[in-house]
Amino acid sequence: MASPRWYGALAVLVEMRRSPGVTRAAVAQRLGLSSGSATDITARLRELALLTETPAPAEGRGRPTTVLSPHPDGPVVLAVDLRHEDWRCAFAGLDGNPVVLDAAPHPSREPEQAVAAVREAVRRAHARLGDRVRAVGVAVAATVQDGRVVQASTLGWGPVDLTPLGLPGVPLRIDNDATLAGVAEARAGAGAGAGTALHVTVEVGVGGTLVVDGRPVRGATGAGGEFGHLPLGDRTLRCPCGALGCWDLTVDGRALARHLGEPPPADPRTYATTVLSRTDAAALAAVARAAASLGSGIAGLANALDPQVVTLGGLADPLRAAASEAFTAAFTDGLMTFRRAKPPALRAAALGDDAALHGAAATALDAVLTEESLSTWARLRAV
Amino acid sequence: MASPRWYGALAVLVEMRRSPGVTRAAVAQRLGLSSGSATDITARLRELALLTETPAPAEGRGRPTTVLSPHPDGPVVLAVDLRHEDWRCAFAGLDGNPVVLDAAPHPSREPEQAVAAVREAVRRAHARLGDRVRAVGVAVAATVQDGRVVQASTLGWGPVDLTPLGLPGVPLRIDNDATLAGVAEARAGAGAGAGTALHVTVEVGVGGTLVVDGRPVRGATGAGGEFGHLPLGDRTLRCPCGALGCWDLTVDGRALARHLGEPPPADPRTYATTVLSRTDAAALAAVARAAASLGSGIAGLANALDPQVVTLGGLADPLRAAASEAFTAAFTDGLMTFRRAKPPALRAAALGDDAALHGAAATALDAVLTEESLSTWARLRAV
């Protein structure tokens, strides 16, 4: 017996997800489906609780079409964001909009306790949503290699295994929070519509990711996007990461402290925000130096990676705004001549604090919109 | 009438191309095809002159299977390599092995004459191979943006339009030669088998590309991979590209000349090879400095992009070999600590001068192994 192949159905679901609020007619046209196929496919997907159709507002003449949206009893994913001081657990349907179910500050500095608390939240969500949960995505403020935390200076953690956050029989995707924020910005945020988008974020250090056609360039072990550890900085400085001359150290709060002749701050992130709010000459000069370093580094990355858009997360945009002449001069000066006619657009990130959570939901959904996962879903429903 | 969708057929052709000499049984197993489907698909593809089956050498018991290989009358692509001093034009079947048909030195420094000569060669090849030609791939020693040469310091060209090298009704793919060399190395050369491979080549300046799952990360305009123009170098030096502090200038022949207190060489490439062959202390010191810059830059790229393998083209490997301690020390020192346990493998490029031509054939073939192109092929044969 020939089993379902999901080719057309998957394409429709992906299209519905990519452009929220599309009509059935528009999807059929974009995918080149005949109206017969569209009827058939949507009927099958309705049957499987994968989408619902609601009458679309009339647009001129002709028989009105319907808007495709995720089914209220359809598959969902869980999205977790493990941040510096707290965590959040949300669920999202096929539209990828996370709805927070649970959130709390970390009980202590111990990774075990934080992981245990989050695991409980995941269990609760699973108990509530049952088999509708088809994947789990985790964003963590740490360097992640092959799904394991290997370095987490912000959280103050050593290597931590996050696989306990998974659910049996369901894919688990763990990524760096800046990577996932970049994915969210590239798909639905400030980089929407760009085939190649570069996300650069400044918190403690510099992180980000290159996103090509909605997928992050993760690298061989999933630890790509550590742009802060390119040696664009001062070769006499040793970075806590172990390398020499990291860009990192010339952009963030540690750089500002150095320029101001102050000792390294315990919390470079909040230190940086206070310096950014100052208006004295010394602070302005320090900020200008950091902004220039940010600008020239981004120009170099633009030369090397050729993004259409650069989205600026965390303190990157405030830094640019606070010293816009210094930033722009360094950026322009760092671009290859032929790129200056049409440089990549620089835009402030649009999703703010929710970006990583959105990204976690998005990568989890990527695991759901596959032939295999949909087959499982159909089998579960048939019972 | 339902038209052919090519799903399984395409998968078989891609598999045959990826692993030359595979047997039909192995392909069926890898793709999860039933033996019935395998029979059907191969019969269809044989019928369409897309593959041939030859008896496979017996492997133990059981009915012997067949080896899949491109059909002698099947589709081909043309591959062109436009280099510093000469050009080559080749054709390749679905196995992607280029067979050179024509080659000559450039008649002059004028781009028009070179393009005209190559266009003639393409016309001759087309006249000879007829409708079997389904795509044209061009590798050029220049920065390419949206299929146009925008900067060609090596060739001494200004902006040049290479679209005259195309054939009517057939896809034309134009890329930088280092990008295409990287593709070839990642698919069939020193980076074979790696999901994420970084190619770095030193000629005049530094070029390369990141290759993910066999596809180069081209960027928004196709001008990605200009790693030489990351500001990893000396911030007091202005690069001819227009940017400041390019890595470029601290690695190649111009760097060696500067370190030796000599004037900028007219031909940095041959200048570098002569310095590399010298054994005096001054030359060795200059080479060591360039090798260290190469090593630390590659480490930074490894931090940022997380490749599984780095393939070294052009003078990159000779440089490393000539000053291996300096190179290795700088490389290791530039890696983030957690990467040192399992750093990316550094390998000399395996395809030498033919890499770009292989890559041009490969990207052209990518355009052939699509549903649309195969439909056209089937229609042409039906007449």
Add this chain to the structure above:
DNA sequence: CCATTAAACTCGAACTTCGAGCATAATCCT
């Protein structure tokens, strides 16, 4: 020479998609 083995071949059933023809629900126009 026969048992064993692995793979190819055959064939009907299941599934998807297409395209043509028809039905339907809106707007536009008189």
Add this chain to the structure above:
DNA sequence: AGGATTATGCTCGAAGTTCGAGTTTAATGG
């Protein structure tokens, strides 16, 4: 108000693909 126009949805038979079970085939090993 009612018919013309238009875009879309629905129906249905034909064509194409894949599966799976059963059968056949061509090798090895004893």
